Amino acid sequence: MSTQPHPAWTGRNDGEGPEHRRWHQAVIAAEDPAAGEAGLAIVGFACDAGVARNAGRTGASAAPPALRRALAPLAWRGQPGAIVDAGDVSVEGDALEDGQARLGTAVARQLGAGRFVAVLGGGHETAWGSYLGLREALLDGAAGSGAGQAAAGGPGSQPSPGTVPASQPPAAAERRAAPERATSGTHAPRLGILNLDAHFDLREAPRPSSGTPFLQIARDAQERGEGFSYAVVGISEPNNTRVLFETADALCVRYLLDEDCQEDRIEEVRAFVREFAAGVDALYLTIDLDLMPAAVAPGVSAPAGFGVPFPVVRAAAIEAALSGKLALVDVVELNPLYDVDSRTAKAAARLLHDVVTRRVALA
Numbered sequence: 001m002s003t004q005p006h007p008a009w010t011g012r013n014d015g016e017g018p019e020h021r022r023w024h025q026a027v028i029a030a031e032d033p034a035a036g037e038a039g040l041a042i043v044g045f046a047c048d049a050g051v052a053r054n055a056g057r058t059g060a061s062a063a064p065p066a067l068r069r070a071l072a073p074l075a076w077r078g079q080p081g082a083i084v085d086a087g088d089v090s091v092e093g094d095a096l097e098d099g100q101a102r103l104g105t106a107v108a109r110q111l112g113a114g115r116f117v118a119v120l121g122g123g124h125e126t127a128w129g130s131y132l133g134l135r136e137a138l139l140d141g142a143a144g145s146g147a148g149q150a151a152a153g154g155p156g157s158q159p160s161p162g163t164v165p166a167s168q169p170p171a172a173a174e175r176r177a178a179p180e181r182a183t184s185g186t187h188a189p190r191l192g193i194l195n196l197d198a199h200f201d202l203r204e205a206p207r208p209s210s211g212t213p214f215l216q217i218a219r220d221a222q223e224r225g226e227g228f229s230y231a232v233v234g235i236s237e238p239n240n241t242r243v244l245f246e247t248a249d250a251l252c253v254r255y256l257l258d259e260d261c262q263e264d265r266i267e268e269v270r271a272f273v274r275e276f277a278a279g280v281d282a283l284y285l286t287i288d289l290d291l292m293p294a295a296v297a298p299g300v301s302a303p304a305g306f307g308v309p310f311p312v313v314r315a316a317a318i319e320a321a322l323s324g325k326l327a328l329v330d331v332v333e334l335n336p337l338y339d340v341d342s343r344t345a346k347a348a349a350r351l352l353h354d355v356v357t358r359r360v361a362l363a
């Protein structure tokens, strides 16, 4: 157990006073005796297995240290010791399910300590691990969530996307369904998942991958007798096949197309996020960097041919942070092998900075 934070937390040092402080001067290791005061926990997920199984270009396992390096020099107006770095959960080879279960345990531990959690992926298979942590910390044991819990097993259980029956389609499949339609009738907290992404990631596949996490979550929620409340900002129509749109409609997924998320529609995007957050009790924000134009985010597995402009993505993320319900953010699909001048990592770091500084009290 080291009391030193990850070596990537280094950078320019203009002095030790609060007026000079940067992220790298505020981060401490989870084992540091001062960690009890921290309001933000960082957990890395070093994993290539999800993207490899989804036939993408691998390299996301190198993303957590690249993201730390991009965050390190940014100015930090909070206290030293306000950020704990819990280190990385690393996945060897194809051992994806075991790694996701370990990520869930690490996330649940930090949420249980009362911290806001930022997970540094990994491909989008990171989302299943983030969800396992949220499920353990926020949903397990909550009133009304008992019926399907035994069937779902422990925190590490993982329904195969190919073997669990799909949920029943609603009488009239509805694009942009009202948030209250997507909530359960139980007293368990309603968890909302807001995905900023060009893709639904509701893929039907024989094994979990970076393309399947939200179908896995939908089926898990159904087994537990809970609602599935999922919204996506930035869907690229040509990059999602008809079956993915049909699955989204059957699950009452709310979404905005990338063409409806350009800068002239920024207020509509903000309103979409605000309305979605209003219909849930706790919010999970997941940012897949491939929704941004390839010029902004070249360092991903599947770069966008069109994309949502950075200011719109930032506005959506900030709106989520300001909801007062945000429990966890993860940033996924960074692939440093294909990045140019770290521009994808820097865009991701700016988004994380803007979310975290609005979510965590800095005083």
Ligand SMILES: N=CN[C@@H](CCC(=O)O)C(=O)O
Pocket (backbone or CB within 6 Å): 054, 055, 056, 123, 124, 199, 200, 201, 203, 210, 211, 239, 301, 302
């Ligand atoms: N997380 C991955 N999502 C996409 C990848 C699409 C692609 O490789 O073109 C998906 O599976 O749909």
Ligand SMILES: [Mn+2]
Pocket (backbone or CB within 6 Å): 124, 197, 199, 201, 288
């Ligand atoms: Mn994705």
Ligand SMILES: [Mn+2]
Pocket (backbone or CB within 6 Å): 197, 198, 199, 288, 290, 291, 333
């Ligand atoms: Mn994507």
